Amino acid sequence: MQVRGHWRPALDAVLFALVAVLFALSGTAISVPLAVAQVLPLLVRRRYPGPALAVIAVATSAHSLLGMARAVGYLPVALAVYSAATHRSPWVRWGACGGAVVLVTVTGAIRHGPVEGGLLAAVALIVTWLAGAERAVIAQLRLERHLADQAAATARSRERLARRLHDSLAHTMTVMLVQGEALRATARLTTEDEERLALVLQAGRTALADVRVALAEETQRDAAAALDGRLAALREAGLRAADPPGLDALPPVAREVAYRLIGEAATNALRHDGPGTRLTAELIRAAERTSLRVTSTPRAGHPRPAGRAPAGGFGLSSLADDVTAIGGTLTYGPAGGSWTVRADFPTPGPPHPAEPPGGPTP
Template sequence: MRWFRDRKSLLDLGTAVLVAVLLAVGGAWPPATGWDGVALVSAQVLPLAFRRRFPGWVLALVTAATLARLLTTQPHNIDYVPVLIALYTVPSARRASVRWGLGGLSAAALGAAMTVSRGPVDGALLAVAVCVVAWLLGTERQRHAAERAEFAAQRTRFQLERLAAERREQTARRLHDTLARTTTVMLVQAEALLAVGELTSTDRARVDAMLAAGRDALGQVRETLRELRDDGQQQPGPAVAAVLAELTAAGLVIEEEPALHRIPDQVRDLADRIVSEAAINALRHNGPGVRLRVEVEVAPESVRIVVRSDRIGHPTTGTGYGLDSLRTQLAARGGSLAAGPEGEGWSVAAVIPCLAVPAVPTR
């Protein structure tokens, strides 16, 4: 990934060099005008090396330098090529005001500057039309990049689901071939002993208890096998409201009602599991009377959940299986989960990505 970012930087630098060569070949580089002309052309070209990192600033600087050249020298249509490249990149900006407002303002200013020397048609209309085309090409490029990113994300999720299904099948096969078979053999032997053995009443009671426990264990193994082979679909857990109500009855103190209704439906189940697991751990490790605070921050691209609790019981180190499993699941979809001491208490902070794909820089 670092090499990829460096390669993009090299491509941007190469683009700036090519534009400088193009301006020189086209006669737009005015060495006879002295250092002022060189400075203006440099201000047009050099910012292009940073166009991906700062698309708005680059467009503003390049447009300002281009306007200064067009108004102080004999203009050429080739003079505003740097503006077209900056306009091609600006759709990757995060802020809509930069993508639309600054892009439109740049095109309008360029058209007004060309009107002075070339007139409304050959100057203004041509410049604005070319700017609009460059901006539309950048927008289309941005859309294709976002679609490719979404496709790559879906392919990754499919591969992870396939690997998870293979692991579940392997686990089911091992359970069937080892634990289920061994438990069945133990039950058969215990039933034979009960049928033909000379046992006292106390021994028979013990064998009966062993048979009951073995049958229950075998039933649980079979139920687990059915769940593992149910196409990898996890059964939904209890609603978080029911979990919190049960924990509250057991002594958990929730300072205020968490705003879980704001969480999008696409990540609601995972968010409920995070809150439930954090609340269960708080009561388990601290006992009745522990206070819990749940904070929810909803953004267009992610949901952040922070669960804080007092630490009034014995301190613990690390996290259990529940949080580790959630951390792995979040990491697989680009999120994160962190748990640990915070001041006098304990906190669990999770970031859940939504399905919206963030903007991908153009090439």
């Protein structure tokens, strides 16, 4: 079961209170300052997992050398390791966690012996470390499965609608038009009958065109609904995503691609930069080109490590082909401490008034 983001501060506060009570009642604290240094950083272990783990590990090691009771005394550092094991940076996942395990293990062995102290600390912290890493993998797989299920449901809905329109209205109208044209070619009609038949055929063509427009509009609505569902899931996982801009300035054929592009950029932002990442999308319209720019910025204090910007994966490569197919271009890459995806589309010209069957209106 996933914990909703707005419940995490309350749960963290309860957990912190329980650990503090355990320290107070169990007689674990030999040195009050060291006990405070072990427990207090737990309040910021999600926001600053590396520094919090470093402070807790050093305090735990010093407290252990003074003869701290092991059972409760190792609880804060275990909680800090569990949180740091899910961090996006390998320096935190491997460096900080590994250093904490080694430091606490060595000091435990010095004070309590290699088995009772060192081996016990090593096993407990390594198991906690692996559990945290496994949780991060499971959360990512759960999110990707949820997004895939949403996309599949949208595709099925769109296919059902297209099949119904094709098998009912579009098919019937096509038959009517074919029979009407056959009647015009083979029957001897008066002038009035010719006019009536022309009106019927024109109405049939208009209705068939309306069906096609309705199907295209439904496709756009499906794409917009799929994006809303994806952003909702990503926000639940910790992404700070602003509402996407209105895409009416884009050509109709480009809107669905734009919806998919925002969704792909949002998923990549959470995958590569982790919870707390801010995602913004901006639509810039010029005379000949309309640009959609999507920017992901890691949370304060956690800039993207230099040289570790993600390369364009299959999702962006596929979108680049789609954008190129409709006359646009797609570029992406690091910009300062952020990552930007930009699609440029041809700006549609002003709409032309529809011409009546008899020719242009004078």
